[in-house]
Amino acid sequence: MAVTKVGRVVLTVTxxxxxxxxxxxxxxxxxxTRRDGEAYLRLPGDQDHHNxxxxxxxxxxxxxxxxxxxxxxxLEELELVAGRAGADVRRVSGGxxxxxxxxxxxxxxxxxxxxxxxxxxxxxxxxxxxxxxxVPEDATAGTVHAQRIDHVAICAPDxxxxxxxxxxxxxxxxxxxxxxPDGRPGATWMxxxxxxxxxxxxxxxxxxxxxxxxxxxxxxxxINGIDTLRHRGVPTMDFGLTRHGIAGVTTTYFHDPSGIxxxxxxxxYPTPGVPGQVPPVEWEMAEFARGxxxxxxxxxxxxxxxxx
Amino acid sequence: MSLQHRGIHRLGxxxxxxxxxxAARRFALDTxxxxxxDAGPASPPAPEARSSQERVYLRCWHxxxxxxxxxxxxxxxLVEIGFGVRDTDDLAAATARIATAGLTAEAAGAGEVLADLxxxxxxxVPAGPTLRLxxxxxxxxxxxxxxxxxWNTPRSLRGTPAPLFLTHVxxxxxxxxxxxxxxxxxxxxxxxxxxxxxDGDRTLSALLFRTNNGQDIAVYLGIDVRLHHVAFxxxxxxxxxxxxxxxxxxxVQLDLYGPTRQSYGRTFSVHFHDPCGIxxxxxxxxxxxxxxxxxxxxxxxxxxxxxxxxxxxNVENKEFLTPSL
Numbered sequence: 001m002a003v004t005k006v007g008r009v010v011l012t013v014t015x016x017x018x019x020x021x022x023x024x025x026x027x028x029x030x031x032x033t034r035r036d037g038e039a040y041l042r043l044p045g046d047q048d049h050h051n052x053x054x055x056x057x058x059x060x061x062x063x064x065x066x067x068x069x070x071x072x073x074x075l076e077e078l079e080l081v082a083g084r085a086g087a088d089v090r091r092v093s094g095g096x097x098x099x100x101x102x103x104x105x106x107x108x109x110x111x112x113x114x115x116x117x118x119x120x121x122x123x124x125x126x127x128x129x130x131x132x133x134x135v136p137e138d139a140t141a142g143t144v145h146a147q148r149i150d151h152v153a154i155c156a157p158d159x160x161x162x163x164x165x166x167x168x169x170x171x172x173x174x175x176x177x178x179x180x181p182d183g184r185p186g187a188t189w190m191x192x193x194x195x196x197x198x199x200x201x202x203x204x205x206x207x208x209x210x211x212x213x214x215x216x217x218x219x220x221x222x223i224n225g226i227d228t229l230r231h232r233g234v235p236t237m238d239f240g241l242t243r244h245g246i247a248g249v250t251t252t253y254f255h256d257p258s259g260i261x262x263x264x265x266x267x268x269y270p271t272p273g274v275p276g277q278v279p280p281v282e283w284e285m286a287e288f289a290r291g292x293x294x295x296x297x298x299x300x301x302x303x304x305x306x307x308x
Numbered sequence: 309m310s311l312q313h314r315g316i317h318r319l320g321x322x323x324x325x326x327x328x329x330x331a332a333r334r335f336a337l338d339t340x341x342x343x344x345x346d347a348g349p350a351s352p353p354a355p356e357a358r359s360s361q362e363r364v365y366l367r368c369w370h371x372x373x374x375x376x377x378x379x380x381x382x383x384x385x386l387v388e389i390g391f392g393v394r395d396t397d398d399l400a401a402a403t404a405r406i407a408t409a410g411l412t413a414e415a416a417g418a419g420e421v422l423a424d425l426x427x428x429x430x431x432x433v434p435a436g437p438t439l440r441l442x443x444x445x446x447x448x449x450x451x452x453x454x455x456x457x458x459w460n461t462p463r464s465l466r467g468t469p470a471p472l473f474l475t476h477v478x479x480x481x482x483x484x485x486x487x488x489x490x491x492x493x494x495x496x497x498x499x500x501x502x503x504x505x506x507d508g509d510r511t512l513s514a515l516l517f518r519t520n521n522g523q524d525i526a527v528y529l530g531i532d533v534r535l536h537h538v539a540f541x542x543x544x545x546x547x548x549x550x551x552x553x554x555x556x557x558x559x560v561q562l563d564l565y566g567p568t569r570q571s572y573g574r575t576f577s578v579h580f581h582d583p584c585g586i587x588x589x590x591x592x593x594x595x596x597x598x599x600x601x602x603x604x605x606x607x608x609x610x611x612x613x614x615x616x617x618x619x620x621x622n623v624e625n626k627e628f629l630t631p632s633l
Contacts, residue, residue: 001311001312001313001314002311002312002313002314003311004598004599004600005520005596005598045595045596046596047598047602047603047604068598068600069311070598070599070600070601074311077310077311078311081311119602120602122602122604124604125595125606127574128606129604129605129606129607130606130607130608130609131607131608131609131612131615131616132571132606133571133615133619134569134570134571134574134619147596148596169311170311171311171312171313192313193520193596194317194318194519194520194521195520195596215596217544217593218543218544218545218546218592218593219543219544219546220544220545220546245456245458245459247459248458248459248460266544267543268472268541268543268592269370269472270318270370270371270472270473270519270541272317272318272392273313273317273318273519273520274312274313274317274394277317277318277392277444277447278372278373278447279372279447279449279454281450281453281454281455281456281457282454282455282456283455283456284455284456287456290456291456
């Protein structure tokens, strides 16, 4: 049928132990598999074996991200349509990677590697699946209580091209769009679920990553999360806590030890989950400072230009 | 292209009948903070009057579609729950599945049943409510504007809960198993939470979803097929505490639980009634749920009902287990 969610993010990091410490002790993920040079981590608000894979490398990067498909036949379908759209496509057998079933791997027009999969080992909510207390496990005390991957923000040399691919091949649509100076999409927030966005597309070099966003449970959880980050000596973005005028969400940004930008994000925003139903909200460049940083109404250039 | 999301993709509206339409409308507008749908002069004329003396169309400020809540004059009841599908292919596929299940889908043309609603079909769920699947609904756009909006509660609604969107509808049924089986097997709903007797033999309740919110319909055991509650979404817990103060100041009696954590669904909520007996819920949170064969519901047993419904409260609240309309 279709994409269920952006379900896994694979990052290369320059110090695996430090990265694991950040994502567990600060963010609240837990390690489900650790093997030579790699760690697989899961988030509490997701039922799957892992959502984040960290790989030791000499540089930090977004190695790939994964889309979970709702039907096993989608992999074959995707091989066809992605191939027709000009992407190089290959298969990865099930069992090659801990917890993960068969995958179809292809590249987006923006050069990002995408792993499409249907099967991933099922674990269940971290809180439990039978009569659970609706509270985080004690093991995550003192973390920012990241709940799940909310979205990835990726760079594209041509934002419009990637948006077209995501819409026509993968059935995404935009909830909000920044119109660039040339009248084409300058940045776009695209959903395939009923949330505000699952993939944000910003201008930048191919295969680039702007940030990985983790969903918090509430605005209070973002506030408490920033307190935790400051207390631990993790520098947040210069504006500290902010609100994006685009989408009206409460948020902060910071970096993992390898320099990969994380976001802790909260804000309900219903979308239809299918394209063509609701026209996107539009922003002109003249309004962009308010759209990016609503409280400050000023652009943070390091935030705009620095990518991984 | 066939990598498309198919079938029901969103909860569109709930439609209720009440005797004192004016009282229900006034409560929804003045106390709850909904907005009356006004198509505006630029829209083509509707086949019937939108809001009239007999029916009103309402929506929340964060909704782009024309309406999510329809109130009309009549014997008090849940008339139907509307769900959006993608196109007429989806309607045809649903019609065929409903026929295979031995039921009949009643087709209706655009605008025949409700204003500004596309082609639709209605089906009465066995031991459950009537659902209407429709292909499209007018999109007047966000009341905050489609261009560079301030995503803030509109000034005229401040001091009321002014919820963001319709999030789920609770119904009672004498036979939850039959209703749940139809919703899952025929209409493709997933189950995010399931409550059974302690021996697991009998299902007493389920939260069912097509959207990632985890519940679009909540089904509870009850004496008859009735409305249990209509739930509107709020941003988070603290909003609901503040909303509850305004409701109390307006003289609204809150449910005995007051604002509480519902373990069942992992939400935070407060329930209350309007003068016509409609039970409302303001609801925040929930578990992000996936329409995927590997996704599993949380399982609850009856012995844990108190904790499931109100994690904080240690009171007996029999009223909550009764239907409203």
